[in-house]
Amino acid sequence: xxxxxxxxxxxxxxxxxxxxxxxxxxxxxxxxxxxxxxxxxxxxxxxxxxxxxxxxxxxxxxxxxxxxxxxxxxxxxxxxxxxxxxxxxxxxxxxxxxxxxxxxxxxxxxxxxxxxxxxxxxxxxxxxxxxxxxxxxxxxxxxxxxxxxxxxxxxxxxxxxxxxxx
Amino acid sequence: xxxxxxxxxxxxxxxxxxxxxxxxxxxxxxxxxxxxxxxxxxxxxxxxxxxxxxxxxxxxxxxxxxxxxxxxxxxxxxxxxxxxxxxxxxxxxxxxxxxxxxxxxxxxxxxxxxxxxxxxxxxxxxxxxxxxxxxxxxxxxxxxxxxxxxxxxxxxxxxxxxxxxxxxxxxxxxxxxxxxxxxxxxxxxxxxxxxxxxxxxxxxxxxxxxxxxxxxxxxxxxxxxxxxxxxxxxxxxxxxxxxxxxxxxxxxxxxxxxxxxxxxxxxxxxxxxxxxxxxxxxxxxxxxxxxxxxxxxxxxxxxxxxxxxxxxxxxxxxxxxxxxxxxxxxxxxxxxxxxxxxxxxxxxxxxxxxxxxxxxxxxxxxxxxxxxxxxxxxxxxxxxxxxxxxxxxxxxxxxxxxxxxxxxxxxxxxxxx
Numbered sequence: 001x002x003x004x005x006x007x008x009x010x011x012x013x014x015x016x017x018x019x020x021x022x023x024x025x026x027x028x029x030x031x032x033x034x035x036x037x038x039x040x041x042x043x044x045x046x047x048x049x050x051x052x053x054x055x056x057x058x059x060x061x062x063x064x065x066x067x068x069x070x071x072x073x074x075x076x077x078x079x080x081x082x083x084x085x086x087x088x089x090x091x092x093x094x095x096x097x098x099x100x101x102x103x104x105x106x107x108x109x110x111x112x113x114x115x116x117x118x119x120x121x122x123x124x125x126x127x128x129x130x131x132x133x134x135x136x137x138x139x140x141x142x143x144x145x146x147x148x149x150x151x152x153x154x155x156x157x158x159x160x161x162x163x164x165x166x
Numbered sequence: 167x168x169x170x171x172x173x174x175x176x177x178x179x180x181x182x183x184x185x186x187x188x189x190x191x192x193x194x195x196x197x198x199x200x201x202x203x204x205x206x207x208x209x210x211x212x213x214x215x216x217x218x219x220x221x222x223x224x225x226x227x228x229x230x231x232x233x234x235x236x237x238x239x240x241x242x243x244x245x246x247x248x249x250x251x252x253x254x255x256x257x258x259x260x261x262x263x264x265x266x267x268x269x270x271x272x273x274x275x276x277x278x279x280x281x282x283x284x285x286x287x288x289x290x291x292x293x294x295x296x297x298x299x300x301x302x303x304x305x306x307x308x309x310x311x312x313x314x315x316x317x318x319x320x321x322x323x324x325x326x327x328x329x330x331x332x333x334x335x336x337x338x339x340x341x342x343x344x345x346x347x348x349x350x351x352x353x354x355x356x357x358x359x360x361x362x363x364x365x366x367x368x369x370x371x372x373x374x375x376x377x378x379x380x381x382x383x384x385x386x387x388x389x390x391x392x393x394x395x396x397x398x399x400x401x402x403x404x405x406x407x408x409x410x411x412x413x414x415x416x417x418x419x420x421x422x423x424x425x426x427x428x429x430x431x432x433x434x435x436x437x438x439x440x441x442x443x444x445x446x447x448x449x450x451x452x453x454x455x456x457x458x459x460x461x462x463x464x465x466x467x468x469x470x471x472x473x474x475x476x477x478x479x480x481x482x483x484x485x486x487x488x489x490x491x492x493x494x495x496x497x498x499x500x501x502x503x504x505x506x507x508x509x510x511x512x513x514x515x516x517x518x519x520x521x522x523x524x525x526x527x528x529x530x531x532x533x534x535x536x537x538x539x540x541x542x543x544x545x546x547x548x549x550x551x552x553x554x555x556x557x558x559x560x561x562x563x564x565x566x567x568x569x570x571x572x573x574x575x576x577x578x579x580x581x582x583x
Contacts, residue, residue, distance in 0.1 A: 030342075033356065039346050064348030064456045102459045118461050119547075133547070 044153040046146075049086050057107035059096060062152040066096035066104055067141055068114075069150070070125060076112065079126040081162050082137070087148050094127045094138040105138075114138070194416035198399050200387035201413055207385065208426035209274040215427060216267045216434075217369070223259040224362065231312065233358035235351035238314035239453045255438075261445040262438045264306055268468035271299055279506065280528060282515040283386035289507045290379040296504045298372045301365055303469070308361040310466065311354060315450030320463045322349045322357070323456075328476070331493040348456055390515035462545055470542030471535050475499045477546050478538075478558025495558055502565045509568040512576040523575040527568060534560045 035043075045062040047069060052058050054073040059066050070092040072078065078090040085091075096104050103118035113130065114123040122131035127138035140163070144156030173179035181187045199207075230250055232241040246253035275295065278284055284292035311322045326343050330336040345352030384395055393411055402410035413419055437444075444467075449460050465473050479491035502509075514521060518528040537557040544550045 033342055033345060035341055035345050035347070036352070039350075039352065043347055061457070064346070064350065066457055097459075101461075101463075103461070104457065104459070118459075 044151060047150045047152070048148060049091060049150055050148040052091075054089070055109050055112070057109075060152075062141060065141075067152060068092065068094045068096040068107070068127075068138070070107065072125070076125060079128070082126040082128065082140070084143075084145075084158055084162065086145060086150065092126050093140060093143055093150065095141050096138070098134055099129070099136045099138060100133045195414050196399065196403075197381075197415040198395050198402075198412040199385055199415055199419040200391075201411055202387040202389060202391065203385070204388060205426050206273070206277040208423045209270050209277065211420070211423045212270050212427060212430055213267065213274060214373070215431075216263055216270060217373070219259055220263045220267065221366065223256040223263065226253075226256040227260055228362060233312070233355050235314060235354050235454070238312060238354060242313040243451065258438050258442040258445075262434070262442050264309060265445040265466060265468065266434060266437065267302065268306070268466075271302060272468070275299065275503075276532065278386075279531075280518045281386055281388070282390055282510070282517070282521075284507045285510060286392075286513065286515055287383035288386065291376065291383065292507055293504060294372060294376040294379050298369065298376060299503075300500075301369045301372055305361060305365045305369065306466070306468070308357040308365065311357045312361060313450060314354060314454045315447075316452040316454055316458075316460050317447045317450040317463070319349055319454035319456065320460055321465060322353060324463055326353070328493065328496070331490060350456075386515065388517065390517065392515075464543050467539065467543075470540075471538035472496060472499050474538040474542035474554050475558045475561055477542070478551075478554040478556075480546065480551050480555065495562060498565075499561060506568075509565065510572045511569050512572040512579070514576065514579060521575060522578060523571045527564065527571055530560075531564050534564065 043063055045060055045067070047058075047060050049058075049069060049071070052069065052071045054071045055076070056071070058069040058071075060069065061067070072083065072090040072092070076090070078085070082092065083090045084093055098105050098116040098118065098121055100116065100119055100121050103116050105114040105116040105121070105123060107114050112125045114125075114127070116122070116132070116134070120132045121129060121134040123134065123138055124130050127140075129135075129137055140159070141152050142155045143159050144151040144154040145158055170182055173182055177186070227246060230241060230245050230253065232238055242257070246257055278292065278295065307321070307325060311318045326340055326349065329343060330340045332339060341347055343353075344350065345356060391411075395412060398410050398412040402412055402414070407413075447466075464470065476492045476496040479495060480488045482488060483491060510524075512521070512524070518525045534557055537553065538561065541550055541554045541557065546554060
């Protein structure tokens, strides 16, 4: 009887130690697959927008995606919930992938529209689809404003205000 | 230690230590296969041979391949294809083999469905087989990424993106799987590991399980006949080979299998030497570029049917977006074959042509899969999108209806008796 309970105890103790070890190794394995610190820090892109020209598309790369930054000219009206005011000017800040099948649209400055060559989708300067197959406007990446610097990858109050409206 | 006496022959020496004589009996000369079968029963051996080809050609490719986003493309398209002597041969065997292995898997699988070889004790054969299908799919997908061409990159992008559809954890899960916010070097190196080590190990384990699962219920036969294997084996051993319903795996069954294998290998090497282009998508000869999406992204032919099930849902139903519906249908399509033994409510094991309702179901399923495969490669616009939706819906309906159809069939067959 004494023997049985000793065996039972040793069995349970072994089980408990093995379970702790097993869970610990699973955590280690999961974390090995996590993005590396260098990848995480490269996940933020900062852009100084003060030097940009009006009506000329600037493309930066953020997390492997093209980001469109377009400074509005005096004749271009800002759209509530899509245009962002940085300094004295309004800008469009959008992920430059067509919401249809992910091609990269080009900007035609004279017509003030984005045109996707793949299936003919068109967007206005603020990224709202105006023609063709795109199902929704161009996506807006999370951003934060730091004076005239745009930080992509962080959610600032301006971004939260925009997504709340959309 | 047991008493060992001096061996008189090399065979005896090994037999004393490893029991090889008994082992050969159990595995080969007294492993009994029914006589009443046809060439479709040779697919298992074909698959074993193809898997061996893939492992061997893979070993040779592995010697020169470089799993690095900057070097992978050139190591395949320049080093292996142009510098290494016969490097092209191993690449073409590997690429064609990967494609043809799915062709044979599908034949093997639908042979099983046609003859009802998944029920009445054969459930584990079916489940381990479907497990192998899933592992081969993962192996094909991870391997397709390695040449790091445009199709490699965007297939990896689209397929990993699918996990983003999982509620709550989706977005983080995608980043975790890729090891980056987009498909990058970290994605390549981890899928390289999966392709050359972890998944092949799992496949070998699953093959062992699959073979083992055959031992107790035994291989099915053309008429789904149940008989006493031990009694038939005794008959064969007693010399009454003519009336026995079984033959030994070795040498009788394999000798016929080797003939089928021979015919198959003529076809296989014809493809390898003269018609390998179908397994080498031209778009994949452009180096991966994360900022340039190809106009149409489509998988290899063997994934087209499930890709079309995913794409077929392009509009909202009852507040659920087309994307989510597609994901649900895709999940359903990939899991549903696993439970066929329980969806088929008829206890009858017979070829489909002898089952009054099931035969229609079977050929409808084949036709639907062909439509899905055909339209999976076409751009999903205009009428194509609607055909895709129809075929995708038909697929779901067929499987939901299967229990009712087979139940009704069981009733009808019983009524006749």
